[in-house]
Amino acid sequence: NHITVAHLLSHTSGIQNHVAVPGYLDIFKTSITSKHFPPRDELLKEFYKLPSEFAPGETWAYDNTGYYLLGIIVEKGSGKDFWQFLDDRIFKPLGMNATRNTDTRQIVPNRASGYEWVNNKFENRPVLLPFIAFSAGSILSTVEDMAKWDAALYTERLFKRSTLERMWTPTKTRDGALASFDYGLGWFVDNYHGHRIVQHTGGTPGFSSVIYRFMDDRLAIIILSNHADRLLDQLAIDIAGIYVPALKRPGGKIDPDPETTLRLKEVMSNLLNGKHDPALFTAPMRVFLPTFTGKGFWQWIAYQGALTSFTFSGREDAGDHYRLRYRIGLGGNPYWISFKVMKDGKIAQIYNS
Known part of the structure; x- marks a missing residue:
């Protein structure tokens, strides 16, 4: 209905x-x-x-x-x-x-x-x-x-x-x-x-x-x-x-907030291992992650290989949230991942980019 x-x-x-x-x-x-x-x-x-x-x-x-x-x-x-x-x-x-x-x-x-x-x-x-x-x-x-x-x-x-x-x-x-x-x-x-x-x-x-x-x-x-x-x-x-x-991808940048980077790296590492703390996410993300699609998405990312690096690439502000981009290593190969984070610190989106 x-x-x-x-x-x-x-x-x-x-x-x-x-x-x-x-x-x-x-x-x-x-x-x-x-x-x-x-x-x-x-x-x-x-x-x-x-x-x-x-x-x-x-x-x-x-x-x-x-x-x-x-x-x-x-x-x-x-x-x-x-x-x-x-x-x-x-x-x-x-x-x-x-x-x-x-x-x-x-x-x-x-x-x-x-x-x-x-x-x-x-x-x-x-x-x-x-x-x-x-x-x-x-x-x-x-x-x-x-x-x-x-x-x-x-x-x-x-x-x-x-x-x-x-x-x-x-x-x-x-x-x-x-x-x-x-x-x-x-x-x-x-x-x-x-x-x-x-x-x-x-x-x-x-x-x-x-x-x-x-x-x-x-x-x-x-x-x-x-x-x-x-x-x-x-x-x-x-x-x-x-x-x-x-x-063009930006070159190496100084990370303005290493503490946030460490936190998001831990979040991603947990997701790659099938775990997450719901309290860190917005309500729509809390609903999405346990779905078969949500679990399947992270299994697919994990299929690329173990997380070997996680390096700050850039930040863009957009009203009530900001976007953080990272260059990551999966199985030794380079990829890019983006996090959309609300002003209250809750993670609203994570996607490859």
Whole structure:
């Protein structure tokens, strides 16, 4: 009850993310050589068995289930198959001729295979097929086609300007607070040294991707990788810094508040080990962290390796909160992490950047 389409689009519905529930995808018997899957009606019945993790609008938690339901809404509203709808309304009008769903029966020239690094060697990974991910994933594309999508978003070819601005406005909680992530409708929203960013990452078995749109600079960084579970955000910003000097990562800075840095390092170390002190976080973050998505996010970060360094990179003030950025080491590799901290010291957001 009381769940709206906007809740689904902004990942604030509270519906549990079926993909993040351990063992849930075992109902799909899929491998490189074979597949078995339940019909949609049966899958929807399984969705209804999932408990709500929070009340609609109480916080944000990424939810593939919600986007699966949105695809069904598109089909019911348009009277068309979801993939046909995308082809008619987006792909064909924009000339995105290489973009389609991931059905392996299609012959696609130069189609990449997906891999994952396991036990010091690469292993093949099966494609996430349309009958599994449906409208929550399963799109096959190229950088060239994604550039056409990016260009269209500077115009009103697909959406009215007011719709675009709504897409790129962070959704607040029902109480008007910062949600656990700044997310509009289908896009993460950020600000990097005064430069507005809308972005999204994606990951399926064997593949990782990211699109970062630096709106004020009319610059898009698109990275498609056939390597699973990679953190690509830092690469997008590093590449942007090559083209726009103002976006270049700052060099070493003197830490103005080493005590806060030590506190946040301890917070992150605990999260990487599956622990946290709720008293340190805002109410939306306290709700988010125990969700399957919240736990899964930190398991994914921990998958990159042990925390080996945590160095101050910069601070930006923004009204009732401030943003602290750190260069960290995970498994010996460099990444960047941002904390949004309220003036009362409570942590409102933590995200890779």
